[in-house]
Amino acid sequence: MIGIEAVILTIITASTPLLLAAIGELVVERSGVLNLGVEGMMVMGAVCGFIATYYSGSLILGVVAAILAGVLMSLLFGLLTQTFVTNQMATGLALTILCLGLSGLVGEPFTGLPGAKLPALYIPYLTDIPYIGKIIFGQDALVYLSLILVFFVQYVLFRTRVGLIIRAVGDSHVSAHALGYNVVRVRYLCIMFGGACAGLAGGYLSLAYTPQWIENMTSGRGWIALALVVFATWMPRRILFGAYLFGTVWIMGLYVQGIGLGIPSQLLSALPYIVTIIALVIISRNKQLTKLNTPACLGQQFVPDR
């Protein structure tokens, strides 16, 4: 097969933003909060990351700015839903709409300016290994970070006390409150983590994937990430599987068109969604396990003094 290495490299870059955004939202939802603003926080991360790098010339500052932008927008969401107890779904949707408009506004002067690209790792000898060298040892830092994050979240959620508290808050905020945990504070922190991850995912788009700023450049990736969380039944390792499966089918759709097998392109465009849904439905056919993993208080409001 020709170009298989290029295909795998493309799959990795296509999957990484989905993985980053989804793993953050997973933590948010595990704490019982449904933030539909992922797409919006991503697009703000993308524009702020680009602008910071453009002015400072530093990619590290760009990544930091992307994270901060995501956190800032998520704090707005937190303030509204946790402090002022607004409806989470409506607030999340409003956040996305706000961010899409706002990012276009602040990004206007930067549209079409060439940007800097995150450098890929290079380890002498290892990266030079034919076929697998570039794939395993030749990625940019955020790809490795996204993978580390998955295992970090998996570990924290299921092996530490902090994770236990997060899950308790998500499953029964009344009990967690009765036990003396500050539900609102835990949720604020989780929302901020989700914002950071979404901002980072956006930054990945404007600093590594296609290093430039264009209005609405996330093109719905935030929504795909949101769907992945649900279909992965709130389990970090399944998110890893789902994101890479989606990326693989997505890129293979383009690959198959390029070699000209005559499959309708509309079908190939729809295939990533279909395959991912089928695969994740199959792996989550254990209803007991799914029920156990679904945050029972997802999307519900909590007021401590009620």
Place this chain on the structure above:
Amino acid sequence: MVSLKKIAAIFAVSMLSTTAMAADKLKVGFVYVGPVGDHGWSYQHDQGRQAVEAAHGDLVETFFVEKVAEGPDAERVIERMARKGAGVIFTTSFGYMDSTLKVAKKFPKIKFEHATGYKQSDNVASYSARFYEGRYIIGQIAAKESKSGVAGYIGSFPIPEVVRGINAFMLGAQSVNPDFKLKVVWVNSWFDPGKEADAAKVLIGQGVDVITQHTDSTAPLQIAEQNGAKGFGQASDMASFAPKAQMTAIVDDWAPYYVARVKAVLDGTWKSGNTWDGIKPGMVSMTDYVNMADDTKVMAKATEAAISSGAKHVFSGPIYNQAGELMVKEGATLDDGALAGMDWYVKGVEQ
């Protein structure tokens, strides 16, 4: 989805037009489908608007609303412009066609100009550009400059306009190298920089060394730049994104048409009609030919001159379809009707 910007823009329009009510200027409205900063389609229309202001100075006053969704939103925006006293309104996306006609019926005294559509009425004219003439030239360049003999074409949707572009590109390429191969990848989106970039990467991985695209972002060209491949700008000059990769760009230049049509309204000579202009009147233009061999430049310039003078028609026979059937006879050319509804590929397109 309603964005803040759009709401702000609608506000701006209403304020702009109310303050200008007193002045006796011709008000010219523009409706854009994308943001002015897309560096492609809407950007070029806005360049045209600025040219109208520059050319007619104090006689006109222009205003625009950007990012207007096709459908009911468009109708509202157009109607609002009409109510606020616009004398002529340019609606610049295919999907505004029916909205434009509907509003035009209510305001028979106002002139409407709709881009890329096919329906006209007494006060609605339509106009479009023969982008395919440029595509023939870049096809020739691709065939001459490609070492692998294979080009990649990233398409948005298989509608006649895009199909026509692919065919024109292929006919150009085959005029240089009859065995030239073209891989077509559809991304099913007008604007998804990430997916366009993915398609470009995959194509380059499959041995393509020249990329062209009929989508709205600069991403494919940037991927070409990063991977040492060559490419072309689409709708607008994209050299700043890919100084080493862009060989030329097909630029839509609406300015002369807009200036002339506004002048006709000012003079009272405006008539409805259907304009479809190409390289000759300057509605389609090519940027400098760079990053290619000298003889390729000479060839490209000669072809551009031949198309401009009318000596060369892009779709002149013999042309065969993929099944090998003769579609255009020797010595004949395809008429505009056949071009407008093109739904078949020329021989050699792998699709």
